[in-house]
Amino acid sequence: MKRIAIDMDEVIADANERFAAWYQRDHGIVFAPEQLSTTRFTDLLPEEHKYLINEYVYHDDFFKDLTVIKDSQKVIGELYKKYEIFITTAAMEFPNSFLPKLQWMKDHFPYITWKNIVYCGDKSIINADYLIDDNVGHFKRFIGQGILFTAPHNVNVEWDVRVNGWKEVADMLL
Amino acid sequence: MKRIAIDMDEVIADANERFAAWYQRDHGIVFAPEQLSTTRFTDLLPEEHKYLINEYVYHDDFFKDLTVIKDSQKVIGELYKKYEIFITTAAMEFPNSFLPKLQWMKDHFPYITWKNIVYCGDKSIINADYLIDDNVGHFKRFIGQGILFTAPHNVNVEWDVRVNGWKEVADMLL
Incomplete structure (x- = not known):
């Protein structure tokens, strides 16, 4: 077999959807589905928010x-x-x-x-x-x-x- | 390579040493090194204590x-x-x-x-x-x-x- x-x-x-949902929760910004499906999420964020990726992914609830x-x-x-x-x-x-x-x-x-x-x-x-x-x-x-x-x-x-x-x-x- | x-x-x-140490702690029984090194730990326990193996191994501190x-x-x-x-x-x-x-x-x-x-x-x-x-x-x-x-x-x-x-x-x- x-x-x-x-x-x-x-x-x-x-996991990508979770990034988008938490970013919307924290900063009120909503990305279009076409953006989310074709662009690395980090690349959608302004420079000053890129640190959030690491903050989110190591959060206890991220993978739930x-x-x-x-x-x-x-x-x-x-x-x-x-x-x-x-x-x-x-x-x-x-x-x-x-x-x-x-x-x-x-x-x-x-x-x-x-x-x-x-x-x-x-x-x-x-x-x-x-x-x-x-x-x-x-x-x-x-x-x-x-x-x-x-x-x-x-x-x-x-x-x-x-x-x-x-x-x-x-x-x-x- | x-x-x-x-x-x-x-x-x-x-892990075997941990089983022996916890069993000694709980029941005061010490096994000889030759017993511990040649016999599955479960087999050293009396029937009424065999359940402890599962209790120990799923305890949060067992692997520490x-x-x-x-x-x-x-x-x-x-x-x-x-x-x-x-x-x-x-x-x-x-x-x-x-x-x-x-x-x-x-x-x-x-x-x-x-x-x-x-x-x-x-x-x-x-x-x-x-x-x-x-x-x-x-x-x-x-x-x-x-x-x-x-x-x-x-x-x-x-x-x-x-x-x-x-x-x-x-x-x-x-």
Whole structure:
């Protein structure tokens, strides 16, 4: 059975939406959906507010109850019948995310248990056939095929295998 | 550069000693070193106390300040010059261990950063040349060579590559 490793943030969990929501809460500024979907969130902020990114991402509540990325539950549910599924997230950088991420998985993907959830930093340690991730940096030393999941920060990044959303993952792997 | 994955509990961190210390604290019973080093701790307990294992291991303080396994700092320091080192621990089963384990690594192996620390469940997800672990179950689907690190619970387990302590790891890999 082939194995798919799947990243969390911007692939199944919408962290970008959280950034936008907290920034709106704190500064009353609303960005247009087209801006949010095509531009790295940091790049939308004025210079004097860029520090907020770090403040938000290390906040205890940042990773709680993030919105599930569209179609991911349906497609991963189908992939689960044909592949071994592992969730592989670079959580080690954010100790505040450890418990919320585990709870989030229980809430939204309860059939993927702790045995198949991996917190790491350098994803070259992952042994899988495919890695679906929004960060092309993780593919360089990855043993399998990296599949770039389109996210605002990577729309202009070059990579030969790219998917725009989970329906395209289904077309490719089901 | 070849890569070594190294487990934590009973390989670099002495969880067994913690079980014995807490049991002594709670019930005043002291086991002989020979008993502790050759017998699974659960098997030393009377039937009515076996439940304590689960109570201890899920306690918030269980993984704090564990004793470093003899010679591991010296030998891993040497291995680090010749190999990529990753720490791979099945921490996902014990959410109470997430923060203490990260702190423990900072305290005792500060040059091994979050990028090279992995919390997982099923270690077949690990892509490395060697896995030094006290649990032979992790070797069955592991992509590289499993090296069984002797611990009380595995003295009678069959595995072709075994090391009795870190000096034997040095002899094998340095």
